[in-house]
Amino acid sequence: MPFILRSRRVLTPEGVRPAAVHIASGRISRVAPWDDAAGGEPVVDAGDSLVMPGLVDSHVHVNEPGRTEWEGFATATKAAAAGGITTICDMPLNSIPPTTTAKALALKRAAAASGAVVNVEFIGGVVPGNTAELVGLRDAGVKAFKCFLSPSGVPEFPSVGEADLRDAFPVLARLGLPLMVHAEDPAELLPGGSTSRYGDYLASRPVAAERAAIAQLVRLLEWCPTPVHVVHLSSATSLEIVRAARARGLPLTVETCPHYLTFAAEEIPDGATEYKCAPPIRGGAERDGLWRALLAGEIDLVASDHSPCPSAMKATEGDFFSAWGGIASLQLSLAAVWTGARARGALPERVADWMSDGPARLIRAEGRKAALAEGFDADIVVWDPEASFRVDPAALLHRHKVTPYAGRELYGVVKATYVGGKVAFGRI
Numbered sequence: 406m407p408f409i410l411r412s413r414r415v416l417t418p419e420g421v422r423p424a425a426v427h428i429a430s431g432r433i434s435r436v437a438p439w440d441d442a443a444g445g446e447p448v449v450d451a452g453d454s455l456v457m458p459g460l461v462d463s464h465v466h467v468n469e470p471g472r473t474e475w476e477g478f479a480t481a482t483k484a485a486a487a488g489g490i491t492t493i494c495d496m497p498l499n500s501i502p503p504t505t506t507a508k509a510l511a512l513k514r515a516a517a518a519s520g521a522v523v524n525v526e527f528i529g530g531v532v533p534g535n536t537a538e539l540v541g542l543r544d545a546g547v548k549a550f551k552c553f554l555s556p557s558g559v560p561e562f563p564s565v566g567e568a569d570l571r572d573a574f575p576v577l578a579r580l581g582l583p584l585m586v587h588a589e590d591p592a593e594l595l596p597g598g599s600t601s602r603y604g605d606y607l608a609s610r611p612v613a614a615e616r617a618a619i620a621q622l623v624r625l626l627e628w629c630p631t632p633v634h635v636v637h638l639s640s641a642t643s644l645e646i647v648r649a650a651r652a653r654g655l656p657l658t659v660e661t662c663p664h665y666l667t668f669a670a671e672e673i674p675d676g677a678t679e680y681k682c683a684p685p686i687r688g689g690a691e692r693d694g695l696w697r698a699l700l701a702g703e704i705d706l707v708a709s710d711h712s713p714c715p716s717a718m719k720a721t722e723g724d725f726f727s728a729w730g731g732i733a734s735l736q737l738s739l740a741a742v743w744t745g746a747r748a749r750g751a752l753p754e755r756v757a758d759w760m761s762d763g764p765a766r767l768i769r770a771e772g773r774k775a776a777l778a779e780g781f782d783a784d785i786v787v788w789d790p791e792a793s794f795r796v797d798p799a800a801l802l803h804r805h806k807v808t809p810y811a812g813r814e815l816y817g818v819v820k821a822t823y824v825g826g827k828v829a830f831g832r833i
């Protein structure tokens with residue numbers, strides 16, 4: 406049913422202005438002046454709320470099928486919609502089977518088909534010995550590939566070494582799809598043990614591991630250029646290598662995550678395993694460096710790396726090494742990033758650059774997603790950047806509610822989310 410969504414603040418490709426977004430058949434048919442309701446369609450008036458392209462989260466672990474008790478498409482996508490996210494990209498691991506063959510992708514698609522309330526795209530896996538599967542995965546519609554340079558945390562998704570990458574790179578270059586890389590060099594990681602001290606965990610995964618891994622990727626790119634995307638960058642100091650590689654024209658992009666932009670190692674209490682992720686949350690200086698780089702346009706996008714697990718796997722009597730590494734933040738990532746951006750004097754439209762436009766470009770959806778313009782999908786978030794809320798874990802729609810954001814005051818309240826012109830969350 407066609408309708409008009411209007412507000413005094415609509416983020417259009419020309420900037421924020423009063424406008425009426427005309428929606429029909431799941432798409433935007435035109436963006437008209439605010440009082441243009443010619444045609445007589447029903448008008449939904451969002452007042453002064455910001456109407457913006459829905460967010461695209463290019464890094465989400467849904468875990469279904471196989472580990473649906475950790476999360477699932479129904480719960481993950483409900484949380485996404487509540488957080489203003491209209492498209493998620495599901496990572497190839499933590500589900501069983503992992504998405505390393507076209508056959509496994511078909512199982513994923515079937516799982517997502519029943520129960521997802523936002524768009525779901527898929528990332529294929531690159532693991533030792535599966536180079537022959539990559540063409541089939543591309544043909545079946547994956548938007549990118551993902552690999553780990555250090556152990557992934559699950560046995561069925563092994564990490565790759567130099568020889569595996571030398572096998573895969575020429576194939577990826579032909580396919581033209583980006584390779585997303587978990588960039589930590591296993592040779593630089595220190596052995597674990599048992600500790601409730603956050604500092605011990607942090608020291609076991611030093612910045613040197615991230616730097617060495619990125620340097621290895623740059624060497625491979627010089628040998629065979631193909632789009633490579635470093636996921637969840639945790640240290641601003643590693644950006645030096647990225648900058649130099651880009652200056653030489655190498656196709657290297659990079660993302661960071663809400664938790665690296667929000668928290669700082671020195672503020673993490675001992676035993677607080679809800680903060681555990683890999684690479685780890687580093688000190689305040691690195692956090693501030695990531696912000697400077699993000700504001701300067703040196704980081705391409707922000708993705709959640711939503712990586713949930715059952716609460717018991719996080720509650721390990723405070724032992725950082727045996728706790729699952731991952732932070733579930735689909736529902737909070739818009740507010741977390743906006744809160745930090747706002748404190749640094751940025752405008753909300755920058756959030757759209759980092760969390761909608763940037764990820765849409767990565768998955769080559771920029772002509773269809775991430776803009777409120779004629780012909781684009783009607784994937785829209787309506788939110789109030791000036792309103793704040795205190796994070797109550799009980800209000801999270803993720804399957805498991807453990808969160809380091811508990812009790813935190815965040816700016817940015819999502820009022821409604823539309824996916825293909827249909828309400829996926831909230832009401833106006």
Ligand SMILES: [Zn+2]
Pocket residue numbers: 464466496710712
């Ligand atoms: Zn991840």
